[in-house]
Amino acid sequence: MxxxxxxxxxxxxxxxxxxxxxxxxxxxxxxxxxxxxxxxxxxxxxxxxxxxxxxxxxxxxxxxxxxxxxxxxxxxxxxxxxxxxxxxxxxxxxxxxxxxxxxxxxxxxxxxxxxxxxxxxxxxxxxxxxxxxxxxxxxxxxxxxxxxxxxxxxxxxxxxxxxxxxxxxxxxxxxxxxxxREKNASLDGVQEVSQLPPTSVELFKRHIKGLSFELPIKVPAFFNRHIDDNKHFTKSNINVCYAAPRNARKSRDWYETQMTVGVNIRRMPGYPEKNHPFFIVTDDGYWFKAHTTSDNNKQLSAVGNELLLGRWLKGRLVAAGLVNPVNDTQKDTDRLGMITKEMLKAYGCDRLVLSKTDQKAIDEDNIELDVWVLAFESNEDKSE
Missing domain, CATH: 3.30.870.10 (Endonuclease Chain A)
Structure with missing residues (x-):
């Protein structure tokens, strides 16, 4: 021995x-x-x-x-x-x-x-x-x-x-x-976000009024992740980082997302009005200010940080070991950093659900804002 x-x-x-x-x-x-x-x-x-x-x-x-x-x-x-x-x-x-x-x-x-x-x-x-x-x-x-x-x-x-x-x-x-579930380190040090204890998250969930909007996450299957035409999901939603860069010499940040909401959802009664900010509590305990923007309020995004929503959503998949962040999306020709249907299936979630509560909170400008809960869920969660 x-x-x-x-x-x-x-x-x-x-x-x-x-x-x-x-x-x-x-x-x-x-x-x-x-x-x-x-x-x-x-x-x-x-x-x-x-x-x-x-x-x-x-x-x-x-x-x-x-x-x-x-x-x-x-x-x-x-x-x-x-x-x-x-x-x-x-x-x-x-x-x-x-x-x-x-x-x-x-x-x-x-x-x-x-x-x-x-x-x-x-x-x-x-x-x-x-x-x-x-x-x-x-x-x-x-x-x-x-x-x-x-x-x-x-x-x-x-x-x-x-x-x-x-x-x-x-x-x-x-x-x-x-x-x-493991900690989402992608949000560490992000100024616009804070974290709530689980008891606070549960409290807000109990105050949901019943007004909820289901936001599907559009991603390609792994086998066709190389398809890159204008109609493909690589240029929308969670994989917008693989679209043509705004600056030819600088790739889009891998965490960049555009949560584009369909017109059928945006026209539903009670959906947030354009440029009217509100607070979001995520199902895993993060708190930040959000709003709907762009033409016909089709984009859902965080206020003051266009990468925050991507850091929250993609960061959960990173923490789960399903994908690794990409330093240069233009060089990722194999699309290994692209979020796919298989990744969402393995994680067990394929959509966001935005639900209004009857709670309000005061922002840094002393303005009273509505509080909404944002959950990363699966279709099975809805049916249970």
């Missing part, structure tokens, strides 16, 4: 000691099959594992995760795991499984060569140790490595037991796992 260490002050790795991350990379470089059973993972560590397995040409990899079926899983981690699982299964390279009947908090790693485990780890390092982030960079862990055949086989056998249907299922086969 040999100890594997974290490496941080004041307990830096000493001469003759081995860091966990170095031993992990060495095992991955030699192995043709890797099997892991761990309590927790992170989005970054899943992506790192997939990258290492691909670059080091690991033929088979099976990851079993132990705590989330009962505790719930962060949405970004879930969607990343789903995508990687699909990738591995499509390539017949492996899978990601979830322990179902109990919480499994162990951390075991088995490295195979020619169907025989030649090295194994046991200890306290979750998978997040292979890609340190702010949340765990100061978390010290220690594990043990063995190359004794009886011990490596015992660890490998236990991991295989966890893979049995009585203990775990492929992540894609689990339909009832609780998703934990």
């Amino acid at each position: 040999k100890l594997l260490y974290s490496d941080m002050l004041p307990l830096k790795v000493k001469a003759g000691q081995e860091k966990f991350i170095n031993a992990f990379h060495t095992g991955m470089a030699v192995a043709d099959r890797v099997e892991i059973a761990t309590g927790y993972v992170s989005k970054a560590s899943l992506e790192e594992l997939d990258l290492l397995a691909e670059n080091l040409k690991v033929k088979t990899i099976v990851l079993t995760i132990g705590m989330y079926c009962i505790e719930g899983i962060p949405e970004g981690t879930y969607h990343t795991a789903m995508n990687i699982n699909e990738k591995w299964q499509t390539a017949c390279r492996g899978e990601i499984r979830m322990v179902r009947p109990f919480k499994y908090h162990g951390k075991l790693y088995a490295f195979y060569k020619g169907n025989k485990p030649f090295k194994a780890f046991v200890g306290s390092h979750n998978l997040g140790a292979i890609k340190l982030e702010a949340s765990n960079i100061r978390q010290y862990e220690i594990s043990a490595m063995t190359e004794v055949s009886e011990e490596t086989q015992a660890i490998a056998d236990f991991i295989r037991d966890l893979q049995q249907p009585k203990c775990s299922s492929n992540i894609a086969d689990i339909k009832d796992m609780k998703l934990i």
Whole structure:
């Protein structure tokens, strides 16, 4: 047995000691099959594992995760795991499984060569140790490595037991796992927005008068996201950032959106009048001032910040791990940053619902404004 260490002050790795991350990379470089059973993972560590397995040409990899079926899983981690699982299964390279009947908090790693485990780890390092982030960079862990055949086989056998249907299922086969919504960091530091506690959001929801307007989000399907004619959704709604730039030398900001509302909705009684500002409370607790603008009040936007609504809406998809912001939309020729129907389906929401409350609030100019609730919902939410 040999100890594997974290490496941080004041307990830096000493001469003759081995860091966990170095031993992990060495095992991955030699192995043709890797099997892991761990309590927790992170989005970054899943992506790192997939990258290492691909670059080091690991033929088979099976990851079993132990705590989330009962505790719930962060949405970004879930969607990343789903995508990687699909990738591995499509390539017949492996899978990601979830322990179902109990919480499994162990951390075991088995490295195979020619169907025989030649090295194994046991200890306290979750998978997040292979890609340190702010949340765990100061978390010290220690594990043990063995190359004794009886011990490596015992660890490998236990991991295989966890893979049995009585203990775990492929992540894609689990339909009832609780998703934990993650913080929308895209709104951090935005001056025009503030955040409310959940109790305040619920209070405003209870004051909805029954006057609501459903605003569909128009996006393309993934397979035709390259179509870019004037009639296509790339030049409207949430993907307007891919339309022709206003300045030929400067791309549109990826967060730019135009929530264009159909004339049939705008003509309904009670829809907000053009340039009459009102306050919005979002279903996830953000507060900002909005108005309807443009010809025939067809645009719904935040007051004073044309990117705010996009930061709220797209930022939720970013937090969920479904898309990454694009630095230069003109260079995104593959349209990887384009919001698609598949992304909205995976998130479980495909429309906005704007609902008026019987509440009012005073703005910075001492003017009393109506308060509306803006929710990101699905068609199923409406039917329930």
